Amino acid sequence: MAIPPRKIFRINPADEDDRISVGIDLPLRDQNDSPFPQTRTTIKAAAANLKNLILTRKGERPFHPELGTSIYDFLFDPNMDEMLVNIEEEINNAIAKFLPYLIVTDLIVAVADQSYGFSDNFNGVRISISFTLAGNRFDEESIVLEIGGVE
Numbered sequence: 001m002a003i004p005p006r007k008i009f010r011i012n013p014a015d016e017d018d019r020i021s022v023g024i025d026l027p028l029r030d031q032n033d034s035p036f037p038q039t040r041t042t043i044k045a046a047a048a049n050l051k052n053l054i055l056t057r058k059g060e061r062p063f064h065p066e067l068g069t070s071i072y073d074f075l076f077d078p079n080m081d082e083m084l085v086n087i088e089e090e091i092n093n094a095i096a097k098f099l100p101y102l103i104v105t106d107l108i109v110a111v112a113d114q115s116y117g118f119s120d121n122f123n124g125v126r127i128s129i130s131f132t133l134a135g136n137r138f139d140e141e142s143i144v145l146e147i148g149g150v151e
Contacts, residue, residue, distance in 0.1 A: 026051055043132075043139045046102055050129065051143055053094055069094050075125065075148045084109045087125060105140065106130040112146055124148035 021038035023045030039045040056068035069090045077083040088109045095102055112124035130142040 023048055043141045046099070046131070046133060047141045047143050049099060050095070050102065050131065051145065053098055054091060054127065054145060067098060071147055080111060084125070091127065101134050102131045103134055104129060104131050
C-alpha cells in the first residue's frame with residue numbers, strides 16, 4: 001500500500017519573530033501618531049500591498065505606468081452590472097500580474113450603501129477581498145475597501 005506524499009507548507013521565519021518587521025502598513029500614521037506603522041507578519045504585509053495596488057491608479061507611479069488599477073475610471077459608468085464585472089476583472093488581472101504570491105479565495109464587488117440626501121454614497125463601490133499566501137493556506141486575511149462616493 002502506497003503512502004500519499006505529505007503536503008508541504010511554507011511559513012516565513014520572519015513571521016515567528018515579533019522583533020522583525022516585514023513591511024509598512026496603511027495609513028502611514030497609526031493611533032499613537034507615530035509615522036510608518038510596521039507589519040510584523042507576511043500576511044499583514046500582503047494585505048497592505050494589496051490595498052496599495054488597488055488604490056493606485058494606472059499611470060500614477062512614475063516609470064511604472066501599468067502598476068495599479070483603473071477602478072476610478074469605472075465609477076461613473078452607467079451600467080451597474082457591467083461596471084461591477086469590469087472592476088472585478090481589473091482587480092483579478094492586477095493581482096495576477098503584480099502580486100502572484102496571493103491566492104484570492106473570495107472577491108465581492110458591490111455598490112456602496114445607497115442613501116439619498118446629504119449623505120449620498122451611491123457613487124462608490126465596496127470591495128471585499130479574502131486571500132491567502134501561496135504555500136500557506138492556514139492564514140487567511142480579509143480587507144474591505146470603499147472607493148468613491150461622498151463622505
